[in-house]
Amino acid sequence: MAEDLIRMEKINKFYGRIHALRDVNLTVRTHEVVGLLGDNGAGKSTLIKVLSGAVPLTSGNILIKGRKVELKSTADAIANGIETIFQDSALVPQLSIARNLFLGREPIKGGSFLNRLDQDAMNASARELLKRVGITKDIPPETPIAALSGGERQAVAIARAMQFDSELIILDEPTNNLGVAETQGVLRFVREARDTGHSCIFIAHNIHHVFQVVDRIIVMRGGRVVADDIDPKHTTIEQVERIITGEELLHAITA
Ligand SMILES: Nc1ncnc2c1ncn2[C@@H]1O[C@H](COP(=O)(O)OP(=O)(O)OP(=O)(O)O)[C@@H](O)[C@H]1O
Numbered sequence: 001m002a003e004d005l006i007r008m009e010k011i012n013k014f015y016g017r018i019h020a021l022r023d024v025n026l027t028v029r030t031h032e033v034v035g036l037l038g039d040n041g042a043g044k045s046t047l048i049k050v051l052s053g054a055v056p057l058t059s060g061n062i063l064i065k066g067r068k069v070e071l072k073s074t075a076d077a078i079a080n081g082i083e084t085i086f087q088d089s090a091l092v093p094q095l096s097i098a099r100n101l102f103l104g105r106e107p108i109k110g111g112s113f114l115n116r117l118d119q120d121a122m123n124a125s126a127r128e129l130l131k132r133v134g135i136t137k138d139i140p141p142e143t144p145i146a147a148l149s150g151g152e153r154q155a156v157a158i159a160r161a162m163q164f165d166s167e168l169i170i171l172d173e174p175t176n177n178l179g180v181a182e183t184q185g186v187l188r189f190v191r192e193a194r195d196t197g198h199s200c201i202f203i204a205h206n207i208h209h210v211f212q213v214v215d216r217i218i219v220m221r222g223g224r225v226v227a228d229d230i231d232p233k234h235t236t237i238e239q240v241e242r243i244i245t246g247e248e249l250l251h252a253i254t255a
Pocket of ligand 1: 018041
């Protein structure tokens with residue numbers, strides 16, 4: 001049985017008087033893709049922002065492999081192996097694929113008095129990574145991000161997370177605004193990430209996309225987790241829709 005990678009325990013978040021997260025418990029195991037679903041305002045983004053260090057929690061604990069951590073910034077989360085790909089992904093459009101893959105962590109060559117970016121090393125790694133996430137089209141690593149399609153950008157963002165061996169990759173609406181083929185590409189990258197040992201949290205409004213790729217589904221409503229162990233192989237999309245809207249409560253309320 002896979003071990004727990006992440007445990008969030010009794011997480012509460014207030015934005016002023018708005019109680020956005022209410023005693024939320026969430027577990028992500030190693031080598032697992034979890035789908036996080038819920039209607040607008042359910043608390044998904046807030047939960048992910050807490051886990052990625054982007055917003056502080058009001059109360060509760062976060063444990064990584066059983067060790068309590070404090071995630072005060074996104075840098076803290078990255079240092080703890082958690083990489084988040086937000087909707088408006090943090091890639092820099094003007095810079096090349098290779099530069100974006102290494103942004104902030106560029107390899108340096110030349111010793112102490114001649115520090116400069118090792119462009120060749122970056123390009124070689126970039127080619128390798130693009131192949132790994134399934135971009136088989138010959139896109140040179142020097143290509144600026146601005147010249148890529150939405151799906152290709154998501155692929156670069158996922159490759160970036162895989163590159164630094166993040167144990168948990170969080171994808172916030174990665175298939176938003178993508179065409180059919182591009183969506184399939186992103187779903188393939190997610191599977192590839194899992195098959196190479198990463199865990200993922202996948203947030204999407206499109207339940208069909210979630211069903212194609214996740215091992216387990218968690219549903220939030222009104223700031224709470226209302227179901228956390230939905231097996232997409234044994235549940236229909238319609239049942240999950242009813243849990244999201246509150247018409248059906250198949251599973252025990254966990255919070
Ligand atoms: N920065 C903020 N300041 C005040 N309230 C906020 C802030 N961010 C979110 N909220 C509120 O917290 C609650 C949860 O919002 P959140 O964005 O986490 O939901 P969501 O499930 O991600 O929704 P969506 O699918 O629309 O992105 C909502 O009531 C929202 O209005």
